Structure formats: C-alpha cells, structure tokens
Amino acid sequence: MTSLxxxxxxxxxxxVILAVSLNLTVGILGELSLGHAGFMCxxxxxxxxxxxxxxxxxxxVNVRFGIALLVGAAVAALFGFLxxxxxxxxxxxxxxxxxxxxxxIIKNLINVFYVGKDANGFHFSMKDVASLNMGPExxxxxKGAQGIxxxxxxxxxxxxxxxxxxxxxxxxxxxxxRTGRAIMAIRDNRIAAESVGIHITKYKLLxxxxxxxxxxxxxxxxxxxxxxxxxxxxNFGYNMSIMxxxxxxxxxxxxxxxxxxxxxxxxxxxxxxxxxxxYRMLIYAIVLxxxxxxxxxxxxxxMRERLFDHMKKxxxxxxx
Amino acid sequence: MAxxxxxxxxxxxxxxxxVNDFQITIEKGQLYGLIGPNGAGKTTVFNLLTGVYQxxxxxxxxxxVNITGKKTIDINQTGIARTFQNIRLFKELxxxxxxxxxxxxxxxxxxxxxxxxxxxxxxxxKEMDQRALDLLKVFDLDKEAxxxxxxxxxxxxxxxxxxxxxxTKPKLLLLDEPAAGMNPNETKELMDTIRFVRDNFDxxxxxxxxxxxxxxxxxxRLTVLNFGQVLTQGETADxxxxxxxxxxxxxx
Numbered sequence: 001m002t003s004l005x006x007x008x009x010x011x012x013x014x015x016v017i018l019a020v021s022l023n024l025t026v027g028i029l030g031e032l033s034l035g036h037a038g039f040m041c042x043x044x045x046x047x048x049x050x051x052x053x054x055x056x057x058x059x060x061v062n063v064r065f066g067i068a069l070l071v072g073a074a075v076a077a078l079f080g081f082l083x084x085x086x087x088x089x090x091x092x093x094x095x096x097x098x099x100x101x102x103x104x105i106i107k108n109l110i111n112v113f114y115v116g117k118d119a120n121g122f123h124f125s126m127k128d129v130a131s132l133n134m135g136p137e138x139x140x141x142x143k144g145a146q147g148i149x150x151x152x153x154x155x156x157x158x159x160x161x162x163x164x165x166x167x168x169x170x171x172x173x174x175x176x177x178r179t180g181r182a183i184m185a186i187r188d189n190r191i192a193a194e195s196v197g198i199h200i201t202k203y204k205l206l207x208x209x210x211x212x213x214x215x216x217x218x219x220x221x222x223x224x225x226x227x228x229x230x231x232x233x234x235n236f237g238y239n240m241s242i243m244x245x246x247x248x249x250x251x252x253x254x255x256x257x258x259x260x261x262x263x264x265x266x267x268x269x270x271x272x273x274x275x276x277x278x279y280r281m282l283i284y285a286i287v288l289x290x291x292x293x294x295x296x297x298x299x300x301x302x303m304r305e306r307l308f309d310h311m312k313k314x315x316x317x318x319x320x
Numbered sequence: 321m322a323x324x325x326x327x328x329x330x331x332x333x334x335x336x337x338x339v340n341d342f343q344i345t346i347e348k349g350q351l352y353g354l355i356g357p358n359g360a361g362k363t364t365v366f367n368l369l370t371g372v373y374q375x376x377x378x379x380x381x382x383x384x385v386n387i388t389g390k391k392t393i394d395i396n397q398t399g400i401a402r403t404f405q406n407i408r409l410f411k412e413l414x415x416x417x418x419x420x421x422x423x424x425x426x427x428x429x430x431x432x433x434x435x436x437x438x439x440x441x442x443x444x445x446k447e448m449d450q451r452a453l454d455l456l457k458v459f460d461l462d463k464e465a466x467x468x469x470x471x472x473x474x475x476x477x478x479x480x481x482x483x484x485x486x487x488t489k490p491k492l493l494l495l496d497e498p499a500a501g502m503n504p505n506e507t508k509e510l511m512d513t514i515r516f517v518r519d520n521f522d523x524x525x526x527x528x529x530x531x532x533x534x535x536x537x538x539x540x541r542l543t544v545l546n547f548g549q550v551l552t553q554g555e556t557a558d559x560x561x562x563x564x565x566x567x568x569x570x571x572x
Binding site for chain 2: 169173174177182184191195196197199254
C-alpha cells in the first residue's frame with residue numbers, strides 16, 4: 001500500500017461517519033441540513049481542546065482520546081439540540097437555512113477565539129493572546145485563526161474503522177427500532193404521525209441531535225489525525241457541508257450502504273487520479289454523473305434489479 | 321353517558337364561519353353518519369374533534385373527558401383515532417410498520433433499549449408484530465404485510481389506514497369518506513368490515529360519506545351539515561326523507 005493511500009485511510013473513515021450521520025437527518029428524518037461541517041467543527045475543537053487541556057491530568061493519550069470522542073459527541077449533540085429546539089418546530093426548509101448559517105458562524109467564531117491555561121485556570125478572550133492576562137508559565141490552547149496546535153496524533157485506521165462500525169450500529173439499530181419507525185413516520189406524513197400519537201418535535205430533535213453528535217465524533221477523529229487544527233473554509237466551510245451532502249445524495253437518500261460507498265469512492269478518487277493532473281476533475285465529474293444515473297435513472301434501476309435476480313437464480317441453482 | 325358530546329362548536333377562518341354552532345351526541349357503540357354537500361364543513365368538524373384546529377367556541381366531551389382545545393397527540397391518547405379523506409399512509413414504510421407506528425404508544429421501550437438491542441427490545445417488538453398481524457388479518461392484509469404501503473392497491477390502502485387508526489386503541493373512530501374511489505363491490509366489502517369493527521372491537525364510529533348506499537346501509541343515525549350548520553339530525557330513515565335534506569343535498 002502506498003503511503004499516499006495510507007494517509008487517506010483515516011479521512012475516509014471520517015467522511016464515511018459524516019455521510020452516514022447526515023443520511024440520518026436527510027434520508028431518515030427528511031430534513032435538509034447544510035451545516036454538517038459545522039457540527040464536525042464543534043466536535044473537532046471541543047475534542048482537541050480536551051486532549052490538550054487534560055494533558056497533565058490524564059497522561060495516557062489513548063484514554064484522553066477516548067474521552068475526547070465522548071466530549072466531542074456531547075458538545076456537537078448539544079449544539080444540534082439547541083438549533084433544533086426552535087427550528088424543528090417549523091414546517092418547511094428552515095433547517096437548511098439555519099444550519100447553513102450555523103456552519104459559517106461557528107467557523108468564524110472559532111477564528112477569533114483565544115483560550116489559555118495557567119496556574120489560575122482557564123482564560124478566555126475574543127481579541128488576542130495578550131488580553132488573556134495569563135501568568136508567565138501560561139500556555140495558549142486555542143490561538144484564534146491559528147487554532148489548536150500540537151494535538152497528539154492519536155487517530156489511526158483501527159480506531160477509525162471501529163468508530164465507523166459504532167456509527168453503523170447506532171444508526172441502523174435506531175432505524176429498525178420503535179424510535180426509527182416514529183422518525184420515518186414523521187418524514188412520510190407528519191399529520192398522520194401526529195394523529196396516531198407520535199410526538200413530532202421530540203423525535204425530530206432526537207434524530208437531529210444523534211446525527212449532530214456523530215458528526216462531532218467524526219470531527220474528533222479528524223482533529224487527532226492532524227498536528228494542527230484550524231477552522232478554514234477548506235475543512236469546515238460551506239463546501240465541506242455540500243461535499244457531505246453529495247455523498248448522501250449520490251449514495252441514495254436514506255440508503256446507508258450507498259452513502260458509505262459514495263464517501264469512500266469520492267474521497268479516494270481525487271487522490272488516486274492525481275497522476276492524471278488536468279484530467280482529474282473531468283474524470284471526477286464523469287464518475288459523479290455515472291453514479292447519479294446508476295442510482296436513480298429508472299432504466300438503470302431496472303437493469304440492476306434484473307442483474308440481482310439473475311445472480312440470485314444462479315446462486316439457487318448452485319445450492320441445489 | 322354519551323361517548324361523544326359536542327356543544328356549540330364554532331370556528332371561523334377570516335370572515336368565513338366554517339362551522340357554526342355544531343352539536344352532536346353519539347352513544348357508545350353507535351354507527352353515526354355525517355353527511356352534507358361539498359364544502360359544508362364536514363372535514364373541518366373532524367379537524368376540530370382531533371385538535372388540528374382549535375375551536376372559537378364550544379365544548380367537546382369524549383366519554384366524559386373534556387378534550388376541547390387539546391393537542392392532536394393528547395386527543396389520540398384520550399381515545400379518538402381517524403382516517404383521512406386523501407389517504408395519508410406512511411408511504412415508504414411496510415404495511416406492517418404502518419400498523420406498528422399506530423401501536424407506538426401502547427408498546428413502549430426506550431430509544432437506548434432499541435439501539436443497544438436489550439432483551440426488552442426483542443420482547444416488545446415480538447408483541448408488536450403479533451398485535452399488528454392480528455389487526456392486518458381482520459382487514460385481510462396479512463399476506464401483504466411486507467409490501468411497501470404505497471404499492472398497495474387503492475382499496476387496501478384505505479383499509480390499512482383504518483387498521484392503523486385501530487392500532488391506537490381508540491374509543492371513537494372517525495372515518496373521512498372511507499368509500500371514496502371504491503367500486504360497488506369494494507364498497508360492499510367495506511360496509512361489512514366497518515360493521516365487523518364496530519361489533520368486534522366494541523367501537524363507536526362516526527363517518528363522513530357521500531355514498532348514500534353505504535350511509536343508508538350501515539349508519540344508525542345521521543347529522544346533515546349545510547353551510548357549516550346542522551340542518552337536521554336523527555334516525556337515518558327519517559333524515560333521508562326530510563324534505564329539507566332532499567332540497568339541500570340529495571336532490572329530487
């Protein structure tokens with residue numbers, strides 16, 4: 001395996017988790033979120049902050065990383081919950097607008113955020129390092145636009161895969177439970193769901209918070225794969241949110257397996273095609289279109305079903 | 321005590337008095353019909369009874385409990401379930417899951433128990449499957465349990481909606497044009513099913529219908545609504561021969 005591909009393994013896990021978690025909001029709950037990168041950002045920074053701040057208290061990197069995952073998930077879930085309270089009560093596409101704004105605001109907010117730690121405890125500022133008023137031995141943890149530097153590189157492929165599995169267990173078990181049925185009932189017909197006694201806001205909030213918290217987990221994984229973490233338009237911006245949405249839409253809305261395949265393919269592809277230079281984006285675009293057709297064109301679906309039937313028959317013959 | 325007792329119920333939308341001084345009393349176990357011309361306010365009455373709209377004036381008592389101004393969910397839990405004029409199924413869910421969604425409040429387990437697949441999850445899901453299949457059998461839908469709801473033929477979609485409503489264990493069942501779009505054979509079958517539901521589930525039923533064969537065939541009492549007001553109410557045969565009703569709705 002080339003080192004290039006090795007370097008891609010953790011990002012692929014990150015994007016798979018993001019795609020699956022966004023599919024919970026878009027495909028299962030039926031609400032559009034355009035700020036998934038924002039939840040990832042919140043998770044990444046709170047997780048990285050935790051590992052840095054607790055460096056003295058908890059010496060083991062892996063234990064700190066484990067707790068950081070929980071912290072990232074909890075903080076992202078909290079933000080999801082707070083955004084959901086007013087917005088998920090409304091009918092229509094308000095969630096898309098608000099999450100879009102949230103993603104941009106959180107990124108800019110973190111860029112002017114300074115946090116330091118000295119003997120007296122934590123210091124916050126929105127201006128610069130000097131206004132933190134720390135003692136001489138104080139250490140800056142979040143340094144405005146430069147973000148958090150010196151995060152331990154605790155992420156690896158094994159942890160990534162474990163987190164992907166955990167995400168899948170949570171999301172799939174949720175879908176196939178009483179709660180998942182209620183969430184999908186709301187998606188399919190809100191008025192009918194209400195008429196059979198399903199609490200609309202409660203289940204919408206629940207689904208959205210779980211989706212946000214899983215994005216937070218992906219963020220923590222992402223943050224611990226880099227030595228320095230800064231909120232730039234490239235990693236936590238609008239484009240990233242759209243990118244995650246592209247995974248979901250191309251893999252099939254509501255299709256968990258599909259969004260995983262799309263996330264893997266579309267993350268690996270640009271890197272694998274790097275040798276082709278200028279033709280890279282061209283091939284990328286063609287793959288996008290082919291996947292779209294394969295997933296949703298009626299003729300393609302028909303062909304796929306025929307193929308599956310054929311394979312099933314063949315298997316049965318072999319079995320007999 | 322009457323199962324449903326409604327007094328002075330009114331609601332206006334802007335300048336339009338959609339329902340004006342509506343009253344109705346339905347005894348337990350009765351099969352009651354609500355008829356009237358298009359736009360008379362029949363579905364609005366259903367929406368008032370189920371808390372979709374809040375009435376301007378009036379009171380609604382269900383089995384002695386005041387449910388006026390309560391939310392749809394609470395009213396469902398107190399005991400009113402309904403079907404819709406334009407079918408509202410959970411289209412992408414299976415037929416079985418549609419009924420299981422109706423069982424939501426009667427077979428609870430927590431979200432965490434569901435995600436962790438604790439023993440209670442398997443136990444309660446098994447109960448739900450059994451109960452849902454029993455209900456589907458009543459409507460002859462058990463063979464289609466695994467179908468996606470939107471793939472059912474029209475008549476069966478209507479039946480599934482009734483099955484889903486019954487799953488919430490109501491005291492009063494509201495059916496909004498159950499026979500709309502059905503052929504005479506399907507309508508006849510539906511009449512038998514409605515009677516069966518009333519007898520075997522010990523149900524009180526209020527239905528809106530335009531099909532006079534169905535109305536005269538199964539309803540014991542009728543209320544005629546015209547321009548949001550009660551034109552007349554009473555025994556089915558008397559109401560259908562009332563000259564006022566003939567001019568306003570039935571025609572000579």
